[in-house]
Amino acid sequence: TFLALLDLLAVLAWGMTTARGTAFDRLFWNETHDDKDPDWLRDRGYNSTAWEEGSGMEHVYAWGSPRHAPSVWNILAASTLRQLINWGWKTCSWHQRQQAAMEAQNKSGLQFMGYIWGNVAYGKMVFNVDLLLFGFKSLFLYLTFGRKEEVMTSAEQSMLCATFALTLTALLGPFQVVACKVSLSL
Numbered sequence: 001t002f003l004a005l006l007d008l009l010a011v012l013a014w015g016m017t018t019a020r021g022t023a024f025d026r027l028f029w030n031e032t033h034d035d036k037d038p039d040w041l042r043d044r045g046y047n048s049t050a051w052e053e054g055s056g057m058e059h060v061y062a063w064g065s066p067r068h069a070p071s072v073w074n075i076l077a078a079s080t081l082r083q084l085i086n087w088g089w090k091t092c093s094w095h096q097r098q099q100a101a102m103e104a105q106n107k108s109g110l111q112f113m114g115y116i117w118g119n120v121a122y123g124k125m126v127f128n129v130d131l132l133l134f135g136f137k138s139l140f141l142y143l144t145f146g147r148k149e150e151v152m153t154s155a156e157q158s159m160l161c162a163t164f165a166l167t168l169t170a171l172l173g174p175f176q177v178v179a180c181k182v183s184l185s186l
Contacts (some may be wrong), residue, residue, distance in 0.1 A: 003082060006169050011077040011164045019044055019066040026063075039063035044150045057155035064151040065160065067144055076163070080137045083130060094122055094181040127164070137143045 016026045038048030040062040047053065050060040098117040104115035115121070140159035143151070152160065 001018055003079065007075065007079040008164070008167045008171065010072045011160065011167060014069055014072045015067060015070075015160050015164060018063050021066075028124045033063045033132055035061040035063060044186065046151070057153060057158075060149075061154070062152050063155075066126070067147050067152045067156065073144060077141055080134060080141060083134045083137070087130075087134070090125065093173050094125065098122075101112065117127055129166060133163070135169050136162045136166055159161060 013023055018025055036051050041048055041050050041060070046060055051062070052059065094117075101113040101117040105111065112155045117179050136159055140156065143156045143159060
């Protein structure tokens with residue numbers, strides 16, 4: 001959970017910081033900022049109407065998050081790689097347990113092992129919020145990789161928000177296990 005918290009903090013810092021701003025500068029705002037501020041957009045090398053140019057996902061709004069943040073990008077990339085390794089580990093572990101269960105089923109004649117260690121159960125184990133989080137992180141990293149433009153587009157900002165929300169949801173996973181054990185013990 002420490003790495004998930006680090007991941008969450010990195011995404012929160014990226015989202016709460018404006019381009020050329022200080023870390024978490026949005027948290028200290030005490031006035032409303034215009035997301036179509038032409039001066040802010042021109043200062044960062046965009047047209048004053050960048051918020052209406054191109055498709056809806058290509059729009060750039062004033063006071064957006066910085067696109068080029070290598071340290072945070074590296075944290076997210078490492079976290080995504082960790083998720084991929086965990087998925088591979090879970091899959092290998094699952095198949096080893098499945099083979100052992102099927103051997104025990106053949107020796108004992110009990111037929112329920114196929115239900116417990118079958119492909120449907122594997123699908124339920126793998127297809128959870130972590131898979132969605134992996135997808136959103138991968139797409140977000142792809143959208144921001146190697147880009148030198150200063151401010152995120154609407155699509156990138158949306159992926160950042162989804163990554164934050166799903167990371168927060170994934171952090172609650174271990175608590176579900178505890179809640180299930182408490183529920184079963186009652």
